[in-house]
Amino acid sequence: MISVKNIQVIFGKGTPLQKQALNGVDLTIEQGSFVTVIGSNGAGKSTLLGVLAGDVLPSAGQVTIGKTDVTRKGTAARAGLVARVFQDPLTGSCGALSIEENLALAAKRGEKRGLMAALGPKRREHFRERIAELNLGLENRMGDRMDLLSGGQRQAVSLVMATLAGSEVLLLDEHTAALDPGMAEFVMNLTQKIVSERKLTTMMVTHSMRQALDYGHRTVMLHGGEIVLDVAGDSRKELQVEDLIAMFRRIRGQTLDDDALLIG
């Protein structure tokens, strides 16, 4: 289970560019639940993901992952609890290392790293099997440098990397946004398969309202650093993309009106 309580994040505090990125966000994600997060640019989705990952430390509030209070822990210190796939395929894996070296690196996420050879025969075989499950033919290219792979292939490998070591939560940061439609669908299906097979507690940030409603058990919409919609179950099933768009429009209209009032 993950919970964030009354999270406040302010960027550039005390400067003219001060921005309240998250304003009192409360969110609890049950064990094994798959939550999708949508919102327009600047709504705070990436910041929320950063707060869970440890990239952003909140100025107030509490973050708990599993049974651990990680509010003050940096990215590396909480990596044992958090598996993650980045938006940019180049960020999530190491281009200069081979596919199997990347897997070896991920297999030790959050653990102590010793002086044993990273790629023994047993581990090699295990990695090969996991990559073969992708059906991309990459199992015959395990020694190839990661930067020889396409963006979609890299994201697929990143997903495998995220599951090699245990974790309390899987964070997906618009991980199909940089891919072509065909590859995006492949990676989404793979995500669905991995998440349900392994019963992973998952939070997926996405720009696509279709994705937000089609995948997972619950959808959260952020706006202006606050949660403005939180639906699950039957009411979520009835929700259409059109409804979401209408909601987006209404919220935007409201803020416009507010501004108009201020100016008036």
Place this chain on the structure above:
Amino acid sequence: MSQIAFWGAVELGLVYAFVAVGVFLAFRVLDFPDLTVDGSFPLGAAVTAVLIIAGVNPWIAACVAMVAGAAAGIVTAMLNVRFKILNLLASILTMIALFSVNLRVMGKPNVALINADTMLSPFFGLGLREFYVRPLFIGILVLVAVIAVWRFLESDAGLAMRATGANARMARAQGVDTNRQIYLGMAISNALVAFGGALFAQTNGFADVTSGVGTIVVGLAAVIIGETLLGARGILIALIGCVLGSILYRIAIQLALSTDMLGLQASDLNFVTAVLVTFALILPRLRRGGAA
């Protein structure tokens, strides 16, 4: 070029192979442009020379030199990691400071080791001629160092260091404390360089405070020559390239200086170095141009 001059060049190349491997760790593995080596090389020489004269066993003296080099690397890392000083500038600050430190260590600009026992002394009386023994002995040490660094870089801990240099954000997401990796890498890199300095003092019979000038260029030259010749094909090949590059560099310099036709003299060394490194940098581009 005489046989003695040739083996002398090989010997010097092997001594500087430690510098090349150290520079490889900093520049290529950690992506940390580190000029500390211009100070940590003579530091290693100075510490060894002073200790040997004080009667310390030359092996222990060389080990202490490595510790001193590691400390220099840690200072540079701290300036960068803890105090956020730009990596290149941080290393220049340490390098400048080390010049004074080295003078303090030796108490004078130059310490001679004539007639003192060195790591090589026990091997001279075994029947092999001296100009063979020296490169052979240093070659074995280089071999040990290369194997150790290779095994390290292909271990779990080494992967963490390589990821830190290649993609720090990803490394942190995998639980790697990237700051600690920079400390560790800079310590190992400068320890190797200082060991090269210790060997230099013992094989040449002196330590001089100015012997560090241009060490970084020589180290980089070796790394680049190795890469140009062998290409990017994994860690072991890259390390062998460092050693090979260092030896070839010395032979090329020796050839250039001993060919009367060119009319070069010893003082032209730095110019020849610059030309060689430039050539090694341009060569891959020329090749590609030729193929297209």
